[in-house]
Amino acid sequence: MKKSLLAILLGSSMALAACGGDEEAAPEEEKEPATEETTEEAPAETADASAGQEVYNKSCMSCHGGNLEGGMGPALDKIGADKSKDDILGVIKNGQGQMPPNVVQGEDAEAVAEWLAAKK
Template identity: 55%
Template sequence: MKKLWATTGINIILAGFLVFLLFYYEGPGHAAKPGGETAGGETASAEKAEEIASTSCMSCHGENFKGGAGPALDKIGSKYAQNDIENIIKNGKGAMPGGVITPEEAKIVAEWLAQKK
C-alpha cells in the first residue's frame, strides 16, 4: 500500500513538471532580442498572433487557416482591412461568436491577419 502511494505521488510530481514544461518553458531559441525580434528573426507580435490564432481560431478555421467550419483566413487581408478584422473578432459575424479572445489579443491577431493577402 505504501508503494502505491509513493508511486502515485511521484507520478503527480512528474505530471506537474511536464505541465510546467509545456506551458512555461520556451527554450533558448525563443530568447527575445532588443527591438521585439526573436532569435529566428520574426517579430514577437507575429509569433504571439500565430500562437493565439492557433489555439483559439484553428479549430473552426481549419489547419493552416485554409477553412473548415469557418471561412479560410489565409488570404483574409485582401478582403478586409485590419480594423474590420478586429471588429469581426471582437463582435462576431454570422456563426462566429464575439469575444473568443481578449480585445488586446484581437488587435494583435487582426494586425497579423491583415497582412495575409
C-alpha cells in the same frame, strides 16, 4: 420532433465550443537556448506576429483550420487582401455568421487581427 431539436441544440453547442478554442494548448515549439546572437531584441512586428499566431492556434484554428484553409469557418489565408486590421477586429468583437462575438478579447484580439491582416 424532439430528436431533431436535440440534434440542433447539440450541434450548436459543439460549434460554439469549437470556436471558443480548447483550454489545452498545443505543444510549445522547442526554443533554442539564448546566445549572444539571439539575445538582441526582435522587431516588434515579429513579436506581434508570433503572438497573433499563438492566439490563432489556441482559439481560432479549430474552426478556421491549421493552415488558415477554413473548415467550419471561412478560409483566412488571404483575409488581409479583403479586410484591414480594424475590419478583422470588428468581426472578432462583434461576431459574424456562426462566429460568436468576443472569441478573443483585448490584446489577444489586437494581435490576431494584426497577424491576419498581413495575410494577403
